Amino acid sequence: MKVLVIEDDVAAASYMVRGLEESGHVASVAHDGRDGLMLAASQTFDVLVIDRMLPGLDGLGVIRTLRATGNRTPVLVLSALGNVDDRVEGLKVGGDDYLVKPYAFSELLARLEALTRRGQPNAPEAPTTQLRYQDLSMDLLGRRVERRGKRIDLQPREFRLLEVLLRHPEQVLTR
Incomplete structure (x- = not known):
């Protein structure tokens, strides 16, 4: 497992x-949020451990930015802030x-292994061969279109x- 640890406490x-x-x-390490974000964006990791309180860019800001850019790598948030509102x-x-x-290191390790078992979010998805919208279906391999069962x-x-339209349902597209 390849892990990025973003933690400002060096020890x-x-x-x-x-x-x-x-x-x-x-394991790779970054000691502030900005460096951690750069590493997470430029390399592939199986899981990220992100401290919540970081200099430069806090842990939640790092996570928001990663998710906004489409990075789906599993994230374990690590923090001294433990009340329910903080966790939520x-x-x-x-x-x-x-x-x-x-925390106990054994628990951290078990949680990281559990996160990586849930799938590989950054792995490429299998190509779509069927597109559907309401009662319209398109078979990309067979190059067939049907509506209500009629070809x-x-x-x-x-x-x-x-x-193109079926891949972007209910969106306004330009040329």
């Missing part, structure tokens, strides 16, 4: 990295799990245009 980050490496994982806020901005300091014959240009 805590070292402890975490040492434990991860001793467990057979690869951490999850609502895009964190996938929340662990309150102090509709389309010219190649019409087929491509309909495909």
Whole structure:
């Protein structure tokens, strides 16, 4: 498992990295939010551990930015702030799990492994072969279009245009 640890406490980050490496994982570290965001955006990680209170850009800001740019890497929020409102806020901005300091390393490791088992969000999705909108369906491989079970014959240009429209339902598109 490849982990990015974004933690401003150098001793805590070292402890975490040492434990991860001793467990057979690869860990990278950033000590402030901006550096962590740059690393997370420029490399691929299996999971991110982000401290909530960071200099430069706080942990929630890092998560918001990652999610806004489409990064779906699982995030474990790590924080000394442990009341219910703090935990809920951490999850609502895009964190996938929340662990309150102090913590047992074994629990941190178990949570990280659980997050990575849930799937590989940054893995490419299988190509879509069927598009549907209400009662209209399009088979991209068979190049067939049906509405209410009745086949509709389309010219190649019409087929491509309909495909674009079905991929962006209820959106206004320009040329």
